[in-house]
Amino acid sequence: MTAPSGWLLWALLSACFAALTAIFAKVGIRGVDSDFATLLRTVFILGVLAPFVWLTGKWTNPLSLSAKTVLFLALSALATGASWVCYFRALQLGHASQVAPIDKLSVVLVAVFAYALLGERPAVQEWLGIALVAAGVLLIALHKAPAA
Structure with missing residues (x-):
């Protein structure tokens, strides 16, 4: 078996981290408002991502962007x-094992939106998977x- 190509490896890692997100969030939102939990999570993400971008030399002046x-x-x-607010609210009200898969309806919506807005044309086999x-x-x- 060959190693996955670059995009596939990153997509699989994304799926793993997304799964952990649901589990960690379900435990973390106990006893706290889901909107506040979303804000706190965002602060943590900023606190990790900003130094990462800076230290890896990937910082770009935002004013230079189109x-x-x-x-x-x-x-x-x-x-x-908006997705995070809705996701955390759903996690607070429901089971992670149900909320997370339904959140992945985004896979279907991405295909439909990409077809309608980006001109992407999935093959019949891909539509079957969708x-x-x-x-x-x-x-x-x-x-x-x-x-819950």
Whole structure:
């Protein structure tokens, strides 16, 4: 078996960290408002990421970026923030084993949005995989679990 290509390795690591995010967050939000927990988490991320970017020499003057780049990064940040607020609220109310997979409905939505907005054209096999993800999300969503 060969080693995964660069993007695949990073995507697999992202999936692992996303899974840990759900577990750690579910424990961490006990006894605290989910919106405050999201803010505190964001502060921690900034506290780790800023020195990392600086120390690895990746800092770029934000004023040198194009207006389009800044606009779309700002929109991405707003979408991320909204996602985190909703995700933490869902974790506080539900089971991590149900919330996290339903959150991954984003896989299906990314494919639809990329098709509509970016002109990406997945092959039939890829659409089948996307449909299977959607079906899996529905199976999880329809399962009746006890209250969190």
